[in-house]
Amino acid sequence: MNKSINIKNINNFKSEKFDWKLVQDDMKIKLGSDVYESWLKKISFVDEFNNYLLLSVPTRFIRDWITSRYLDQILKIIRIFKKDIIRIEFKIAEQDTSSEKKEVIEKPLDRSENVSFIKDSYLQYNRIDPNKRFDNFITGSSNKLAFEASLKVSENISHYNPLYIYGGVGMGKTHLLNSIGLELKKNNKVMFISAERFMYQFVKSIKSNDMVKFKEYFRNTDILLIDDIQFISGKEAMQEEFFHTFNALLDKGSQIIVSADRAPNKLSRIQERIKSRFSGGLVVDIQKPDHELRKKIVKKKTVELNSIYVDQLQISNEIQDFISTEITASVRELVGAINRVVSFSRIYNKVPNLAEIKVVLKDLLNLTENKVTIDLIQTIVCKFFKISKNEMLSSRRSRYLVRPRQTAIYLTKILTSKSLPEIGREFSNRDHTTIIHSVKTIEKIKEKDLEMVDNINKLKSQILYNNNRNEI
Numbered sequence: 118m119n120k121s122i123n124i125k126n127i128n129n130f131k132s133e134k135f136d137w138k139l140v141q142d143d144m145k146i147k148l149g150s151d152v153y154e155s156w157l158k159k160i161s162f163v164d165e166f167n168n169y170l171l172l173s174v175p176t177r178f179i180r181d182w183i184t185s186r187y188l189d190q191i192l193k194i195i196r197i198f199k200k201d202i203i204r205i206e207f208k209i210a211e212q213d214t215s216s217e218k219k220e221v222i223e224k225p226l227d228r229s230e231n232v233s234f235i236k237d238s239y240l241q242y243n244r245i246d247p248n249k250r251f252d253n254f255i256t257g258s259s260n261k262l263a264f265e266a267s268l269k270v271s272e273n274i275s276h277y278n279p280l281y282i283y284g285g286v287g288m289g290k291t292h293l294l295n296s297i298g299l300e301l302k303k304n305n306k307v308m309f310i311s312a313e314r315f316m317y318q319f320v321k322s323i324k325s326n327d328m329v330k331f332k333e334y335f336r337n338t339d340i341l342l343i344d345d346i347q348f349i350s351g352k353e354a355m356q357e358e359f360f361h362t363f364n365a366l367l368d369k370g371s372q373i374i375v376s377a378d379r380a381p382n383k384l385s386r387i388q389e390r391i392k393s394r395f396s397g398g399l400v401v402d403i404q405k406p407d408h409e410l411r412k413k414i415v416k417k418k419t420v421e422l423n424s425i426y427v428d429q430l431q432i433s434n435e436i437q438d439f440i441s442t443e444i445t446a447s448v449r450e451l452v453g454a455i456n457r458v459v460s461f462s463r464i465y466n467k468v469p470n471l472a473e474i475k476v477v478l479k480d481l482l483n484l485t486e487n488k489v490t491i492d493l494i495q496t497i498v499c500k501f502f503k504i505s506k507n508e509m510l511s512s513r514r515s516r517y518l519v520r521p522r523q524t525a526i527y528l529t530k531i532l533t534s535k536s537l538p539e540i541g542r543e544f545s546n547r548d549h550t551t552i553i554h555s556v557k558t559i560e561k562i563k564e565k566d567l568e569m570v571d572n573i574n575k576l577k578s579q580i581l582y583n584n585n586r587n588e589i
Contacts, residue, residue: 135170135199137162143194148187150328151247156183161210162299168203170195173210180447181206186248245289245302245309249295255417257410260289261453263401267293270372274340277399279363279373283380286404287449290376294342305339312348319355334359336365342374346395351386360391373398385463407446411441414448418455432458436474443482472574475581482581489580491534491543497579498525510545526552527559528576 138484145153153289159179163171174180183191183418189203207459252270256264263282270280282290298309310318315335323330335341349355366373377384380402381395406414419432432455440454461469469477499506502521509522522544529540530552537549562569 133413135162135165139198140191140195143197144191147194148190149247152187155247156364157187160191165202165209167201168201169206170202171206171208175210179211180209202207244292245298246295246306247299249292249300251296254289254296255410256290257407257413259404259406259410260284263289263293263403264271266401267297267374268433270374273295274301274305274370274372278367279375279395281381281395281397281398281400281405283377283400283445285378285405287447288403288405289448290403291344294344294374294376298340298342301340301372305342306337307342308335308338309342309344311344312346315343315359316349316352317356319358323354329485332362335362336369338366338371340372340374341366344376346375346377347379347384348386349387353388356388356391360388360394361393363391405445406451408441411445412437413457414451415441422455422459431468432462433468433469436469439471439474440478446479446481451483454481491529491533491535492530492541494528494580495525495543498528498576501576502577512545523555523558524573524576526555528573528580530556532577532580550562 141153142156144157148157156179159174160183161173163173165171174183184207191456192202192205195205251268254264263284265279266280267282269276282293284290294309298307301307318331322328349359363373375395381392381400384392384395415437419437423431436458440442440451440458444451444454457477458469461473475482495506495509498521499509502517502524504518504521508518509525511518526540526544529535529543530537535543537552540552541547541549559569559573563573
């Protein structure tokens with residue numbers, strides 16, 4: 118009953134026990150003035166209870182952003198001043214307090230909920246992230262030109278106009294656009310929006326008969342950054358509006374920065390005049406990171422994580438080299454691989470060896486099944502046991518042939534998704550019961566014979582990670 122009364126009259130409580138100003142000052146120092154001014158300043162102290170603080174924020178969107186990125190750090194700072202506090206609870210200030218509802222946050226919320234919390238104002242679509250800056254963008258030969266061009270635009274707007282940055286998924290395009298926005302927002306009106314959001318606002322404005330407001334907002338900005346412009350493909354009415362907005366901004370000397378997944382001339386179902394405008398500025402690409410850049414990224418990410426999890430984590434140089442060598446698709450996958458290794462280490466409280474790393478990262482190692490063929494397995498096993506493929510596939514039952522044959526069948530079963538009849542056909546039309554027997558035989562031998570275990574591991578490694586050298 119008392120708990121109900123407390124919640125109902127929550128706004129009437131005035132706590133003199135806790136000095137929120139001290140926490141604010143410490144957050145500003147430890148998390149940076151940019152983060153504080155953008156997000157943490159919006160937190161208001163409501164009350165202190167036995168082991169938790171009740172805080173308020175203006176909107177659910179701000180609440181979700183804070184809890185998903187800064188909740189642990191805020192709680193750590195609070196506990197400096199009050200060790201008894203073990204959690205934080207948030208209420209939304211704009212909610213009707215008579216509803217007696219209180220938002221409780223003890224862990225970050227599912228990001229998928231955020232969209233429904235965003236209000237309809239254009240300002241809510243400004244996606245500038247204070248954590249994506251020029252100083253933490255790692256450069257190499259594959260992205261240096263794009264980085265330098267972005268820096269130049271930040272120093273002297275309209276020097277390259279528009280600036281068009283293109284590259285594959287997870288290469289750092291959004292990071293660069295965000296960095297430009299952070300630099301220029303100090304003295305300019307900046308709008309950073311995805312093409313998808315631009316399209317949503319356009320359609321919404323048409324439906325609500327409010328196109329005047331739409332035009333005014335997007336044409337009165339000093340800096341317009343649009344991410345993933347390829348998503349306007351095929352939307353003729355929106356392309357028309359974008360074209361006129363583009364021209365209006367150029368005429369008034371505003372800077373336009375655009376990112377896409379391909380070069381302007383490769384954009385499909387987009388008006389030629391728009392592609393021509395894009396090509397008329399500076400077009401730069403971000404290529405796949407080379408080995409040196411991947412090593413730098415892995416090293417920097419590892420140092421960052423080591424500083425967070427002191428004495429709990431040590432990613433060896435061997436593992437770092439393996440990740441930077443094998444994962445080549447994108448920077449995002451590279452960072453994702455490090456995060457997986459860290460998660461493995463923390464869950465199992467051990468440093469993984471290279472074999473375990475290969476299992477943890479198997480879907481990132483570019484080992485598509487079409488590379489692991491039955492023919493490849495047979496070839497590598499034959500070389501390993503020094504027999505010919507004709508001997509392996511023959512009907513002969515000599516011991517020196519049976520064991521390699523069974524080994525090849527076992528490896529085919531665990532390394533491909535082929536059915537038992539399919540495997541049987543590839544081994545001279547053997548019956549599926551023979552395939553089952555071979556698999557069970559190898560599994561039984563592995564339980565007692567360490568040499569067999571070692572042989573299987575060596576063969577798996579050759580098939581999965583060195584198959585290019587073994588193909589004939």
